[in-house]
Amino acid sequence: MRLDNLLFFGIQDSTAFDQKDKIQISNFVAVFLAAIILLYSFIFWKLEYSAPIPFGRICIIFASLLALTPILNYKKRYIPARLNLILLSSISIWLFSVYLGFDSHIFLYFFSLMILPLLLFTYEQRSYIFLSYFIIFTLLIADVGYKMHDQKILQDQTMSWLAISNIVTVFIFICVYNYLFLKQKQKQDEYRNAKNEELEKLLKEKEANAEILLKAKEAAESVSKSKENFLSSMSHELRTPLNAVIGITNLLITSDPKEEQIENLNIMKFSADNLLSLINDILDYNKISAGKLEIESIPFDLIEHVKNLKEANSFKAKEKENTIKLLIDPSIPKLVKGDPTRLAQILNNLISNGIKFTDKGKIEIRIYKEGGSDNNRICFEVEDNGIGIKKENQTKIFKDFEQEESSTSRKFGGTGLGLSITKKLLQLMDSDIRVKSEFGQGSNFYFTLNMEPVAEIDEPFEVKENRADHNQLKNKKVLLVEDNPFNIKVAEQFLKKWELDYDLAENGEEAVHKVKENSYDLILMDLQMPVMDGYTATEKIRTFDSKTPILALTASALIEVKQKVKKAGMNGSVTKPFVPQELREELIQILAPS
Structure with a gap:
């Protein structure tokens, strides 16, 4: 319990004391007061034979009765426990005040006792508060009246009525004050409860909204993933036949076509290039929108x-x-x-x-x-x-x-x-x-x-040159792993044209067996194949061959595919449909670097 909870005149939180706090307060006051009364009982016991009242015995009785407060609290009889505490506390103060005389000022403890009803009862229990104040002020009047009688003050009727009327006025004032104070506390309670209910409602709405947003996020991610898979699949399906069209067109253009065929071949190449540009634009648009470019x-x-x-x-x-x-x-x-x-x-x-x-x-x-x-x-x-x-x-x-x-x-x-x-x-x-x-x-x-300028001395880099010497690739052995017959036909013609020696594998499983049985300078690996795909085949090859370069031939331009290619252990990738000269330059960089 915090010390600021005791400063009830400055209470802003109307729930400063809950049931547990009230039990602790009542138990503490009862035990503390019982200990003081027992202490004084030994003093009074020695004076008991000369005193008109047996105060020592009375103190022991009161201390025992005060011990009922924790017992009643334990039995969950909270109201009787608190009234017992206030009644016995008031009587104890009165007895001590009467015994010790007018000059002892013990009666001032009545005013300290006035805080207990506020601490122990709520606005709904206000009748017990007023009963408690009635007990306290009755004993206060009895104490003052006894002392005034003992001091012969009551012979002056004006003084006696003035004293009693002052006490009654203070009693009425305190009762009214406490009524208003508790009423204000009740309003604070109601306001706090309303706010708590509002906050709980908002919290539940927030949790519900968070759950809705989470489901929406999961749905959006699922749609996004489906979209990526669709685009990857469509990219592959569109680029695969387009690779054959562009490849065959390039072969025909470089195979001494008839003069009347050149224009048609150029138109075909131009149209295929435009289609490829369109596919690239759609894929780039998707990558930018997804924030993955x-x-x-x-x-x-x-x-x-x-x-x-x-x-x-x-x-x-x-x-x-x-x-x-x-x-x-x-x-x-x-x-x-x-x-x-x-x-x-x-x-x-x-x-x-x-x-x-x-x-x-x-x-x-x-x-x-x-x-x-x-x-x-x-x-x-x-x-x-x-x-x-x-x-x-x-x-x-x-x-x-x-x-x-x-x-x-x-x-x-x-x-x-x-x-x-x-x-x-x-x-x-x-x-x-x-x-x-x-x-x-x-x-x-x-x-x-x-664009920051770069000095050649500080950051040299290799510029790929257009090399015309076909002998650079001659007799280099390549394994072509491809399942599409049209793409195989296109690739074979270029490999023959560049005087490369090559083997063919139509799926990843076949490629793994061929690499185990033969030595190759380069592996051209398609990614999407039946039986075993290019990723799995590469991972298996890398378990026994970490040196042979593997170049992915992929119809997908998505960044995820390029990352997966690198993770699988490949040295790079060429996007289909490939430009023959660019592929040749790539092969030269790997097989015949200068």
Whole structure:
């Protein structure tokens, strides 16, 4: 029990004393008072024969009666226990006061005793409070009256009535005060109970809401997982046949086709590349929305990177009789730190849009330092003189699956994801895309990136060169693990063309047996196969062969797949459909590094 609970005049919490506290208080006061009375009983016992009243015996009787209080509390007879305590306490004070005389001031303990009714009873038990005060004040009046009679004061009627009326007035005042005090406590109780009920209700609602949110979170996670699995599956199912289409097209283009076939083959390749770009956009959009797309910070040749992008888009530009012009500020460093893949994706989207919406015009790419040559902020601009964008639509074009107008999609094609993905990618890189455009006069898309320059001496890195020597891969032995007959046919033709010696395994289990029986310079491992998948096969191979490089051939571009590939023990991955030259360069880096 805290000391501040005893300061009842300052009580703010109406439940300062619960039942347990009241029992402890009554037991403590009873035992304490009984001990004092017993102590004095020995003094009174010696004076008993000369005293008119046997105080020693009376004290022993009172001490025994006070001991009834803890017993009654133990029996859960709380009201009788408390009334017994107050009655015996009042009588004990009166007896001591009478015996010790007027000068002892023992009667002042009556006022200390007045706190007990407030501590031991509640507002609902107010009748017992008033009974307790009646007992206390009756004995107080009896004590004062006896002493006034003993001192011959009562002969003065005015003084006696004045004394008694003062005591009665104080009694009435205290009763009224305590009534109001307890009434206020009751209001506090009711207010506290109402607040507690309100808080309990809010807590239950919060718990219910938390449970609902948890279920909603679990449902959302389940939907998200299903969505990821669906996209991974669809990615694989779409890329697998597309790999065959692009692969065969590339083979036909490089196999001396007839002149009248070249145009058709280029159209087929262009269409397949567009389909692949669309699939990539949908997968990138999903990865960005799920917060699973990571931005790299690696050294790369910025100037060469942008030049390659310009060359890659030149064929499309020529088809629409457009020209692409590249302007690079001389202060731009050759090597910078950043994400070359995402930068290429952003610029390629902007350049492709410029070509798409411009006929017989010009697309200009400008790269320059922001605010002079002393900082690392590099500005990129892609400007065209095509159809332009209306002012009211310049915000709309950056929204998901939105184009300027419905007629734009019908006339020029596209899903409306390119600029949306561009904006999201730049936001991940702490930047944003801006546009200046006048309808009918062209558009200028621009953004700024912080790209720290890299000194070749401090951070050297290898730039993959286009190596023309076919002998670099000659007679290297490769195990191709693939179950799709179309993909096998495409891969076999490229492997033959690059003069590679190869074996074929149609599932992971077969691949494990072949690696045990033969020695290979490289394993090209498909991931999704019957009997045993590529992950399990790789893990089994790594138990007895930790050196042979394993390159995953996957139709999924999800980041989770790449992480799983690394965890399984593979050295890298190539996403299908692969670009022949890129795959060849990858094989050279592994099989014939310079």
